[in-house]
Amino acid sequence: MSEPLVIEVSGLTKRFGERTVVDHFDIRVPKGAIYGFLGPNGSGKTTTIRMLCGLLTPDEGEGTCLGFDVRHEASRIKEEAGYMTQKFSLYEDLSIRENLDFVARMYRLDRRKERVQVALDELGLADRAKQLAGTLSGGWKQRLALAACLLHEPKLLLLDEPTAGVDPKARRDFWDEIRRLSAKGVTVLVSTHYMDEAVQCDFITYIAYGKKLIDGPSAMIPALVGLETWRVEGPNLGALAERLKAEPGVEQVARFGAVLHISGTDKPLLNQTVERLKAEETHHWSLQVAGLEEAFIYLMAGARDNFALDTPPEIAA
Amino acid sequence: MSGDGAPARKPARTGFSFRRFGAVLTKEFIQMRRDRITFAMMIGLPLVQLFLFGFAINADPHHLPTLVEMGDNGPLTRAVIAGMQQSDYFDFKGEVAGIAAGEEVLRRGEANFVVVIPQNFERDVIRGRMPEILIAADASDPSAVGGAAAALSGIVSVAVREVLTGPLAMPSGAPPFSVTVHREYNPEGKTSTNIVPGLLAIILSMTMVMITAVAIVKETERGTMEMLIATPVRPFEVMLGKILPYVFVGYVQTIVFLIAAAVIFHVPFEGSWLAFFLGFNLYIVVNLALGFLISTASRNQMQAMQLSFFTILPSILLSGFMFPFAGMPGWAQVLGTGVPATHFLRIIRAVMLKGGDVADVGPQCLALGIILVVISGIAMLRYRQTLD
Known part of the structure; x- marks a missing residue:
């Protein structure tokens, strides 16, 4: 990694009572990167993000964020990081301008009126500045929240499931903005459930049960997951998909338009099954390099299973 | 929006x-x-309570409908009737013929009292025969009877003094109707004079605790x-920043209250403003601390509201607002001593009615101070825990 590290922590642990929510979490985030946090609900993504931006003090572990100690310099981190919460957390009974102005005053910004006006113009909300924030739609609330996070020009942006309940168009615009910020050198940490968002990230870390299971550049994730994928074309795919789900070695059947992608981590077992079906000569089979999509569908499907189990299964290859 | 190189903020300061x-x-x-x-509630609630408690809860009601059976028709009797017509206690409705008709009126609830003035009333008074005036009273509301009976004695005494002048004058010091009503600090015996100052303690504790708790939990x-x-x-x-606006609300409530107490209820303000100011500010801070404590124990606004209500009942029942403090059983007095309203009630009654000064309210201020230290101590401990 040629870029300097913005976050470098090791062994971060947080317990709430008896429960260990985050268990010895390590991460190294280079400047300007978009780093995706994936994992099921309750896996500790939000707690990890809160420890990184100084909202929570870790019980164990150490490291730095933006060059400040995560344990002892939380207030300095807060000055230079922007945190966008999962739920809309601006005041619904204040107007758009009042909200931005309030946040600007929290950071004691100079040229406050000017900054707020610029933010309103960029949002395209200048003519609705007096409208109460609570009356905005989900997509507009999200844009306003992002604008509020950016008022103090943070070097690090922490986004906790920022696009939940937002329509696809607004989500695309949102990610364009994230890309632009990243290009300017702002480091972005984002937690998400959406595959199409995970694909946008430069790096991915997968968390379950408070433990990091996978971590690396996006391009390397399929190899890390270790999926073997076959592509199937032919008639009657719906019936075939149903049948395949019960076959040994098949862990995932995903449909992409007129083709099926059949994946599994146990290569010999999967290939055995495929050879047997190939012999029926009803469909056209071809081996495929597993892509990010398959890997994420696999991770997310596994995540739901994880939730029901008591012990984390072995996902990493 | 980012990275234009200009310093966005002042260097980090920690103070x-x-x-x-x-x-x-x-x-x-x-x-x-x-x-x-909520804003309407903050201003409206004190006024509504003031009117409810000040007027409606009245242990000494006035304008009670009264009929008179006249056995006599002389100047003295007419003076008694005139006195009743002018009085606040009685609402003179007219004459009634015969005791049976009078009882019928009482039974139907058309009058609270039937006053029977005996035959030859005036003559018997002059001759010193101590004639007996009969009051047939509707005693279904006992509190309505006592005050009015005493008032009638007074009215007749005055009439006797006014009518029987010159040679007929009764020897002073021995009127046929001696009335001895002795009410210290409250010469007219009005319940509102006693109730109204205490109401400020209740209103402040109600609104301050609840609004503070809810405002913090809302966040x-x-x-x-x-x-x-x-x-x-x-x-x-x-x-x-969150608490100070509610101190301001407390000030507004108190000003509205004091004006209403003076203008509508004619409650005097005899004592020292400084003593009032001291006790009042201390009491507001204690209530805000209590609201803060409640907010640390509640997860949502509904819980904060319910917990606040728990603090209001003791303020009303154990503080001496509703019942005389000294008349409560020992354990209730011990509990009542821990209620902030108990002490502020004593401060405000001492200052408004008894002309108290700073020295008079010292012990109560000390008690409020101790309660404040205890409450805010617990609240700060709890707040630290909930932050992480």
Whole structure:
């Protein structure tokens, strides 16, 4: 990694009572990167993000964020990081301008009126500045929240499931903005459930049960997951998909338009099954390099299973 | 929006920031103004309570409908009737013929009293035969009887003194109707004079505790606290900025209250303003601390509301507002001593009715101070735990 590290922590642990929510979490985030946090609900993504931006003090572990100690310099981190919460957390009974102005005053910004006006113009909300924030739609609330996070020009942006309940168009615009910020050198940490968002990230870390299971550049994730994928074309795919789900070695059947992608981590077992079906000569089979999509569908499907189990299964290859 | 190279903020400082505190304060006032119902409640509630308790709860009612059976028709009797017509206690409705008709009227509830003036009343008074005036009273509301009976004695005494002058004058000191009503600090025996000052203690504890608790819990419930603590703002700046507007509300309530007490209920203010000011501010701070404590124990606004109600009942029942404190059983007095309203009630009654000064309210202020230290101590401990 040629870029300097913005976050470098090791062994971060947080317990709430008896429960260990985050268990010895390590991460190294280079400047300007978009780093995706994936994992099921309750896996500790939000707690990890809160420890990184100084909202929570870790019980164990150490490291730095933006060059400040995560344990002892939380207030300095807060000055230079922007945190966008999962739920809309601006005041619904204040107007758009009042909200931005309030946040600007929290950071004691100079040229406050000017900054707020610029933010309103960029949002395209200048003519609705007096409208109460609570009356905005989900997509507009999200844009306003992002604008509020950016008022103090943070070097690090922490986004906790920022696009939940937002329509696809607004989500695309949102990610364009994230890309632009990243290009300017702002480091972005984002937690998400959406595959199409995970694909946008430069790096991915997968968390379950408070433990990091996978971590690396996006391009390397399929190899890390270790999926073997076959592509199937032919008639009657719906019936075939149903049948395949019960076959040994098949862990995932995903449909992409007129083709099926059949994946599994146990290569010999999967290939055995495929050879047997190939012999029926009803469909056209071809081996495929597993892509990010398959890997994420696999991770997310596994995540739901994880939730029901008591012990984390072995996902990493 | 980012990375233009210009310094976005002043170098990090760790102390208290008046700018941030001011921002929280301004925000709180804007929210208060937007929340019309709560705002109306803050101003309206004290007035409604003042009227309810001041007028409706009246252990000494006036204008009770009264009929008179006239056995005599002389100047003295007419003077008695005139006195009753002018009195606040009786509402003179007319004459009634015969005791049977009088009882019928009482039974139907058309009058509270039938006053029977015996035959030859005037003559017998002059001759010193101690004639007997009979009051047939509807005693279904016992509190309505006592005061009015005493008042009638007074009215007749006055009539006797006014009518029987010159040679007929009764020897002074021995009127046929001696009335001895001795009510210290409250010569007219009005319940409102006693109730109204105490009401300020109840109204303040009700609104201050509840509104503070709800305002703080609202911030966590709506998730805005998460945004707040992600900014460099310090917890102390948030607390102070959120609480101070409600101190202001307490001042407004008190001013409205004092004006209404003076103008509508004619409650005197005999004592020292300084003593009032001291006790009043202390009491407001104690209630805010209590509201703060409740907010640390509640997860949502509903819980904060319910917990606040728990504090209101002891304020009404154990403070001496409703029943005389000294008349309560020992254990109730012990509990009552821990209730802030008990002490403020004594302060305000001492100052408004008995002309008390700073020295007179010293022990009560000390008691409030001790309660304040205990409550805020527990609240700060709890607040530290909930922050992480």
